[in-house]
Structures are given as C-alpha cells and as structure tokens.
Amino acid sequence: MKRSYIREILDAIDENTISFAGGLPNEDLFPSKQLKKASKKVFKNKNSLQYSKSQGIDSLREKIANFYTKYYDFETSKDEILITTGSQQAFDIILKSLDAKNLVVESPSYIGALSAFKILKTNIQEFKTFEQLENILKKDDVIYSISDYQNPSTNTYTKKQREEFANILHKKDVYFIEDAAYSLLSFDGKIRKPISRLYKDKSYHLGTFSKIVAPGLRVGWIRANKELIEKILAVKESLDLHTSTFNQMLIDTYLDENDVFKHIKKNAKNYKKRMNFMADCMEKYLPNFEFKRPKGGMFIYGRFNNIDDSMNLAKEALKENVAFVPAEVFYFDNQKSNEARFNFTNCDFKKTKKGIRLLAKLIK
CATH class of the missing domain: 3.90.1150.10 (Aspartate Aminotransferase, domain 1)
Structure with a gap:
C-alpha cells in the first residue's frame, strides 16, 4: 500500500x-474570530469533552438535515445524517458496510477516494461516458462520483445529465456514493440539486465542513436513508466510536451564531x-x-x-x-x-x- x-x-x-x-x-x-468566540461558549459545557453519540450530536445533525430540506429540496431528517471524521472516513465506512467487491469511478477521480478504495482491495473500473457506465454497472455494484466541480477535472453535471445519471442508477439497481465536498463553492452562487435526490433508497450523499469552515476540525457527514445509516453506524463505531464531541459542538455553536452562507x-x-x-x-x-x-x-x-x-x-x-x-x-x-x-x-x-x-x- x-x-x-x-x-x-x-x-x-x-x-x-x-x-x-x-x-x-x-x-x-x-472564520477564526467567530470560532474562538464559539469555543469559549462550548468550553463552558463539560459535555464538550465527554463521549457522545456515535451518529453525531442531535442539534448539528438537525441543522444539516434542515439544509437538505430547504436548499436541496431533498426531504431529510436528522436520523438520516451521520457525522464522520472528515468526509474521507465516509469512503471507508460505506464500503465496509456493503462489503463491496466491484466499484465504478469517474476517470479521472479524487485520489483520496481511490486510496480508500484500493486499501479495501476493491475491484475498480472506470468510466468517462454514460454509455460506458451503463455497460459496466451490475446490480449492487457501487459507483462513486463528484457531481459539482469535480476533483480533479472541475466538471459539473448539468440538470439533464443528473437526470440521465439517475435513470441509469435506477435501471441498474446499484449503490451510489455522491461526493459533494465542493458543491457550495459556486462562483455564480447557485446551489445545484444532488443526483441522490433522484435516487434516494441506495444513495449516500457526502458533505464536509472542511472546504467551507475549516479542514483541521475534521467534521463531515453522510446523508442516507435510515436503513443504510444503521449499517454504516456499526462500522463507524468500530473505528472511532464517534467524531470529536468538542469539534462537533464548536461547529454547531458557530452555525447558531453566524450566517455560514x-x-x-x-x-x-x-x-x-x-x-x-x-x-x-x-x-x-x-x-x-x-x-x-x-x-x-x-x-x-x-x-x-x-x-x-x-x-x-x-x-x-x-x-x-x-x-x-x-x-x-x-x-x-x-x-x-x-x-x-x-x-x-x-x-x-x-x-x-x-x-x-x-x-x-x-x-x-
């Protein structure tokens, strides 16, 4: 390795x-000043240094769920959110929960995801066109994609392409990992609807505060239906029990007191x-x-x-x-x-x- x-x-x-x-x-x-102010408030709560829920603290998951419902038009509850130690951890726990053997990725693709996939000895295939994708995919395969400002290619799927992508997912009945690390860093201010919104039952939508607040806090999340969350929760607990309580509470307090958008x-x-x-x-x-x-x-x-x-x-x-x-x-x-x-x-x-x-x- x-x-x-x-x-x-x-x-x-x-x-x-x-x-x-x-x-x-x-x-x-x-936002150093704002985070410093929030940290003083968090430190007053002794629970900030204690163990916490493996799925993540309720109030932060609630905020993330509300964002999906309001801005993505993607109805979501806090029970459909799991907090991860950066979005990098998400790749590992999702694939371990599925025991996936076959994975399909965009070509080229994000090196961090490729590293996570390779170490699990997953059979990897690549696609450049939707025609290739449809020919490669088989039932219960896993596909990984970045739909906005792709790393590295910077490609962004159009509305029509998102619909076509979702149709292929439905047709092939596969698991879909959609990485949205850069989705909010739009130069025109538009928030584009995720492909996962059109394919809810077997999709994982990944987000992170690394690119929009601070990467050193290592707080990300997975949005998936309750059944999938329960499966990945068991894997999450085997790795680190839970993401840093203090860092979760710090971001939660920061979001309470500031307009993150x-x-x-x-x-x-x-x-x-x-x-x-x-x-x-x-x-x-x-x-x-x-x-x-x-x-x-x-x-x-x-x-x-x-x-x-x-x-x-x-x-x-x-x-x-x-x-x-x-x-x-x-x-x-x-x-x-x-x-x-x-x-x-x-x-x-x-x-x-x-x-x-x-x-x-x-x-x-």
Whole structure:
C-alpha cells in the first residue's frame, strides 16, 4: 500500500515552496474570530469533552438535515445524517458496510477516494461516458462520483445529465456514493440539486465542513436513508466510536451564531478572483496548457500539449520549489498522462505568477 502522492508532497514542501498541490482552503478566510468566540461558549459545557453519540450530536445533525430540506429540496431528517471524521472516513465506512467487491469511478477521480478504495482491495473500473457506465454497472455494484466541480477535472453535471445519471442508477439497481465536498463553492452562487435526490433508497450523499469552515476540525457527514445509516453506524463505531464531541459542538455553536452562507459566498468570491488570476497567468506564460476556467471549486485542470508526461515535469518543478499534481495519480491504474491539476485557493497573486513563470521556464 502506497501513501497518497498529494500527502507525500504536502509533507515534503516547506515555507519556500510555491504549492499548487493540495486542496487547501485559504487560511486568511477561516472564520477564526467567530470560532474562538464559539469555543469559549462550548468550553463552558463539560459535555464538550465527554463521549457522545456515535451518529453525531442531535442539534448539528438537525441543522444539516434542515439544509437538505430547504436548499436541496431533498426531504431529510436528522436520523438520516451521520457525522464522520472528515468526509474521507465516509469512503471507508460505506464500503465496509456493503462489503463491496466491484466499484465504478469517474476517470479521472479524487485520489483520496481511490486510496480508500484500493486499501479495501476493491475491484475498480472506470468510466468517462454514460454509455460506458451503463455497460459496466451490475446490480449492487457501487459507483462513486463528484457531481459539482469535480476533483480533479472541475466538471459539473448539468440538470439533464443528473437526470440521465439517475435513470441509469435506477435501471441498474446499484449503490451510489455522491461526493459533494465542493458543491457550495459556486462562483455564480447557485446551489445545484444532488443526483441522490433522484435516487434516494441506495444513495449516500457526502458533505464536509472542511472546504467551507475549516479542514483541521475534521467534521463531515453522510446523508442516507435510515436503513443504510444503521449499517454504516456499526462500522463507524468500530473505528472511532464517534467524531470529536468538542469539534462537533464548536461547529454547531458557530452555525447558531453566524450566517455560514454569507461566509461561503465571501470565500467563493475570493476564490473566483484567484482562479481568474491564475488562468490569466497560464494563458500568458503557459500557452500550451489547455484548460477551461472552472465555475466553482478549488482547482484548474488541463493538459500540456507540449509534453508527454506531467509526472516528470512535477518532479523537476519540485526541485525548483514549485508543486502541482500530475494527473497520473488520479487514475486508478496510474496511467501516464500529460494532464495536471493546480490549486488556486492557497497562494497569493505574487506567488501564483512566480510559480507559473517558473513552470514555463522549466518546460522551455
């Protein structure tokens, strides 16, 4: 079992590295003052340091459920929410609860999910088109997909595509894991309806506070029907009993006292500016890097038309203290690729420009 390439990169970089590698939110946008205020209130409650329910504290699950009902038009109760230690844990507990042997993923796909799937020795197949997907899927297979601002491709499914996707799920009678880590980071402010809303009985919709509040708190969730929640709850209890009580109460109190959507819109506005600046730099200094400007999320993804292997470029760039992620690691079979992913949320404009110019110099 190999470590995640991105985690290894994050361990290797230092304060001198210009990093476009990890999906790191911008630290300057963390609601630090609000969380500090909330923490003082939480510390007054002795239960914040005590064991708590494996499924998660009631009031936080209630808030998340209300969000689904109000904003996703996806009727949900708190009993259909399970709090996880980051959304990364969700992959592990879902697959263990299903004892899944066959898994189908988008190509390319999120490296964190691929790592979780591989360690469980799951048979993985990939799809690029709906036609391929329909031909591959068999009853009770598991399919994993990111429907909004996909990591790494930045693709977002249209309303028509979501309906077509859901029709395939119904036809094949499979289990569906829908990852919504980036769904709220929309540059146009629209909240798109999840595919799971059209396929409720065998779907798991994953969310996280990592991208919209702070990743260090490691609080995510799964939305699924009660029967599925009961199955994954038993697996959750075998791993960590429950997600940090204090961190759950901290986020719960923060949500009570602040408008999180105002905070999210502020972040998305900032990220859009950063994305456009990086895109402008790429068009100027890397004219052979072909990409489309994303409509949300945290990444720019594209292909180098003047090199064959982005992994070699990534290794050379790291020697010059510039980090990005070659697409090879986003394919379950690690196929060679000239594609690459760049994070635009965690570097200031000066470093972004310097990093892109250094890459251009290396390629030249």
